[in-house]
Amino acid sequence: MFGDLAILHSQEALGYAVVDLRTGKVIAKQFDLPRGDLFDNVMITEDGRHLVTVQEDGSFFVNRLSDSETVLSGLYADDEVVVWTENGHFDATSEGAYFVAYTFPGHLGEYTAQQFEGFLKVPGLAQQVLAGLPAPDPVRITPPPVLQASVTVSGTKARLDAQAQASVPIKTLSLFQDGLRTHVLQGDGQDHHWQDDFELFPGTRWVTLVATDENDVASVPFSVEINMPEAQRQLHILSIGVNDYGDPALDLTAAVPDARLVASALAGRAGSTVGIASETVLLDGEATPDRILSELSSIIARARPGDTLALYFAGHGLDLDGGYYLGASGTSLDDIAGTALPFSSVSALLEGTDIRIALFIDACHSGRAGEGLFSTNDQVVGGALDQIPSGLVVFAAAKGREFSLEDPETEQGFFAQALAEVIQDDAFDRNENGLTELSELFEGTKRLVSSRVQDAQEDVPPIDRLSQTPWMARNLMVGDFVLF
Secondary structure (H helix, E strand, C coil): CECCEEEEEECCCCEEEEEECCCCEEEEEECCCCCHHHEEEEEECCCCCEEEEEECCCEEEEEECCCCCEEEEEEEECCEEEEECCCCCEEECCCHHHHCEECCCCCCCCEEHHHHHHHHECCCHHHHHHCCCCCCCCCCCCCCCEEEEEEEEECCEEEEEEEEECCCCEEEEEEEECCEEEEEEECCCCEEEEEEEEECCCCCCEEEEEEEECCCCECCCEEEECCCCCCCEEEEEEEEECCCCCCCCCCCCCHHHHHHHHHHHHHCCCCCCEEEEEEEEEEHHHCCHHHHHHHHHHHHHHCCCCCEEEEEEEECEEEECCEEEECCCCCCHHHHHHHCEEHHHHHHHHCCCCCEEEEEEEECCCCCHHHCCECCHHHHHHHHHHHCCCCEEEEECCCCCCCCCEECCCCEEHHHHHHHHHHHCHHHCCCCCCCCEHHHHHHHHHHHHHHHHHHCCCCCCHHHCCCCCCEEEEECCCCCCECC
16 A cells, blocks of 8 residues: 555566555556566555566566556665666666676677676666656667787786777777776777786786777676785775764764774784885874875875775765765864865875775764764765776775664774774685785675674564665776785
8 A cells, every 4th residue: 555556466467556546446557577476565656656566586677657667677686776777778886787787699698787887877867767857868789898818927017918809999908906997008990909018016916907899888807816026015094083073962982993993904914915104093183174184195195106095984974965074073063064074175185196095984873863964875985986086996884874883892883893804814815815805805894794783683673673784886996806
């Protein structure tokens, strides 16, 4: 029941009917629904114009009630969402495009939607379609380029030999060293061959190549783990935690110890393969907007190409007129623009640098979260991705409106504790190479946080339990790679 509407669903008929209870008339119906045998739930959008059917496998369909036409299809998997139209355009959360694949007659295997992001992704697609605006015009979708390559290493230099073939002209070949794009080679024609020598950054472990065609459709990444002479990769640490906001309704308890914990874990990576180039921890009154920007400027001035910056922030994330702010020391909700740190100021320093940036956002809620001024972790991350177009990987403590929760036994955040544990514990080094890869850090942290949050609520009825799911997003950081 949805107000004056009743929805009848038949799994045998693989269909539904919507009845207007005021008139007793059927106003919409559809049979032979895709995956109708897996029906799990149904709902109507707030404006009453669309019906959403959800299947047990996470797939869902959005039908317009006026004519029963399916206007959107989608998938919810592993806390990611992707939606698409029948002509192939799509939109997705940060990693959602990896869960949907395209196939082409005469081509073996599948190609993830992520490879078509530059050509088919339409930000705000669902809102556009549900508002009744015209869907994007159909386009001719061609298979991604097929890339074959090899990389040979001699000392601190490497040589690539690559060939790409595609149905449309090849535009570029991009080279990434541990996720950071360092070279872009131009292509020409539908079959292009490259040979080129390049200098390896100190400590590089993974080299990845990606070919892109004129439609910005990308090949499957070619990645190779290399064994260059032992050299230290340089890590810069800036860890920020703000508990004291001068307002009991805003004050936090875990941000300061969490910032200390994460900084200590990162500094513990020092050894034969990782050098700590700088380590700065700013807590409470030290973490003013000017001081944070000054420390960032100093790091950028000292950093060499290929260095890594690990920037951790625990505190409030704030939203003002669509602009995102970090709740630095001295932040007042009465004057966010004048007292908080605009993320645009942070991104202005980081944009265009030739360093690798790992941003850890632990944006916390408070007793005043309902006032609408507090950004969710994903809003802050979205702002970061929009403003820093390359070389950035972001880890957020929680999704959407989830809380970033504290461990009642330690009075520290579950996210910070898990992050520090994965960084320090060799048990999470799955390939036993003594380094921390992106996949190892993310999957280990996510697994620990999700399970420990549930374990801490054993005495809470299941319906009342909170969840916390760390997530990751990245801009032009391709393949798996070593962070530190």
